[in-house]
Amino acid sequence: MMIMHTNRRTSSYWPDIGASLVVFLVALPLCVGVAVASGVPAELGIVTGVVGGIVVGLLPGSSLQVSGPAAGLTVLVADTVAAHGLAALGLIVLGAGLLQVVMGLLRLGRWFRAISPAVVQGMLAGIGLVLVLGQLYPFAGAAAPVSTAEKFAGLPGLLLAASPYAVALGVLTLVVAALWQRTRFRKVPGVLVAVVVASAVGLLLPLPRIQVGSLSDVVRAVDFSLFDTGVLGAMVTFALVASAESLFSAAAVDRMHNGPRTQYNRELVAQGVGNTVCGLLGALPMTAVIVRSSANVRAGARTKASRVLHGVWLLLFAVALPGVLSFVPVAVLAAILLQAGWKLLEPRRVLALARTDRAEAAVLVLTAGLIVVTDLLTGTLAGLLAAVVKTAWDVSRLTVTVTPDGQDHEHVELRGNATFLRLPRLLDTLEALPPAKHVRVDLSGLRHLDQACRQAIEQWADSHRTAGRTVDLIRL
Numbered sequence: 001m002m003i004m005h006t007n008r009r010t011s012s013y014w015p016d017i018g019a020s021l022v023v024f025l026v027a028l029p030l031c032v033g034v035a036v037a038s039g040v041p042a043e044l045g046i047v048t049g050v051v052g053g054i055v056v057g058l059l060p061g062s063s064l065q066v067s068g069p070a071a072g073l074t075v076l077v078a079d080t081v082a083a084h085g086l087a088a089l090g091l092i093v094l095g096a097g098l099l100q101v102v103m104g105l106l107r108l109g110r111w112f113r114a115i116s117p118a119v120v121q122g123m124l125a126g127i128g129l130v131l132v133l134g135q136l137y138p139f140a141g142a143a144a145p146v147s148t149a150e151k152f153a154g155l156p157g158l159l160l161a162a163s164p165y166a167v168a169l170g171v172l173t174l175v176v177a178a179l180w181q182r183t184r185f186r187k188v189p190g191v192l193v194a195v196v197v198a199s200a201v202g203l204l205l206p207l208p209r210i211q212v213g214s215l216s217d218v219v220r221a222v223d224f225s226l227f228d229t230g231v232l233g234a235m236v237t238f239a240l241v242a243s244a245e246s247l248f249s250a251a252a253v254d255r256m257h258n259g260p261r262t263q264y265n266r267e268l269v270a271q272g273v274g275n276t277v278c279g280l281l282g283a284l285p286m287t288a289v290i291v292r293s294s295a296n297v298r299a300g301a302r303t304k305a306s307r308v309l310h311g312v313w314l315l316l317f318a319v320a321l322p323g324v325l326s327f328v329p330v331a332v333l334a335a336i337l338l339q340a341g342w343k344l345l346e347p348r349r350v351l352a353l354a355r356t357d358r359a360e361a362a363v364l365v366l367t368a369g370l371i372v373v374t375d376l377l378t379g380t381l382a383g384l385l386a387a388v389v390k391t392a393w394d395v396s397r398l399t400v401t402v403t404p405d406g407q408d409h410e411h412v413e414l415r416g417n418a419t420f421l422r423l424p425r426l427l428d429t430l431e432a433l434p435p436a437k438h439v440r441v442d443l444s445g446l447r448h449l450d451q452a453c454r455q456a457i458e459q460w461a462d463s464h465r466t467a468g469r470t471v472d473l474i475r476l
Helices: 002-038 042-058 071-084 086-105 109-114 117-139 148-153 155-161 164-180 190-202 229-254 264-280 290-298 305-320 322-327 330-345 347-356 358-373 376-395 420-431 451-466
Strands: 398-404 409-418 438-449 470-474
Touching: 002 042, 002 071, 002 117, 002 190, 002 290, 002 305, 002 330, 042 264, 042 305, 071 086, 071 117, 071 229, 071 330, 071 376, 086 229, 086 264, 109 229, 109 264, 117 148, 117 155, 117 164, 117 229, 117 330, 117 347, 117 358, 117 376, 148 155, 164 190, 164 330, 190 330, 229 264, 229 290, 229 376, 290 305, 305 322, 347 358, 358 376, 398 420, 409 420, 420 451, 438 451, 451 470
Parallel strands: 409 438, 438 470
Antiparallel strands: 398 409
């Protein structure tokens, strides 16, 4: 009986072990690709993947969500490194992690669920567009310009300067990844198969390849002397964006399985602890990543053991076989990131939203457009402001009905929500009333009357009475 019980317990671990290997194979090229796209050493992406698996994987919050370096943060990291230098990255990530821990302890995690879906989708679409724009250059075998404007301006010249070898290898990567998902072997990650096939073909071509060394060579101590107001602003930006992406991912992953639901505040603390460790190691910031998380769920993971083991496999690979990655051409990684950027962009969902709600689509386009032309924080804040204004306008629906009541009487009925956004229309209606001797203004049909409208109605009534007419206000 004891042997049978032990066998059952051992067999229950196999789904998590198998899932961890699948997630490891998906995560490895993405960790390296995100680091390269961010303009930092490839090893830093692996360090963040290891911390996301082992450290965050052991903490409470979510059981099946997998954390690591995210394609959605490449734009933010690249801009931050360009502005403050690579030496300041660890300090910024450390500060962001501590802020996340504080937000989680203050139970602010659930508030991230209240952000407008249009802003979230716009943020992801903007990040995806910038990512696609930046990866077109290495996909074509060229060096990417620094600024977004230069990247747009360089696109016509890129068509003429593109390396046919790099483009062919990138296209091969995308085709293999897409076709593999239609086979009966799709449990093996299509990304991995595409990278292996394209890299094998690339051995015959003179193309630049990624360079991966020892993890100990890139780990650096935090330099607190670099702290200034710009660094503080970057910490806040990293904390907010990473928290939002992690908790949005948690909501999506929870819909994929029937296991325990994510505890948002604990998950925010776990993400903060992970980013604090990454900051102390000088590595990339981390978030929960939907690509790895969905692969974990589809592979049959049952507990958090799968995500912890995936971090162990990443560490063992980086220690024992780092040279294997040097066979992967840069164009292959660019193709994988192009695919990731396109998934973030989700043009079909944008078009579907435009057909059902044009105002929401306008918020999405505004958010994404400002992220492209300015930066991630400016675009997201502008999108949030636009969403708040749109919501305020939607709930401020006010109906004003004027009905003659006898020869010298007017009856004015207000229904809905009287807010300052509808004040100009309300005053225009009241001031356009004929010079009747008596006006009855019925406010009983209002669900809400804000201070601005209340004062305006009372002032109009006072001036009407001063002119020798009578006004009755039927209050709420």
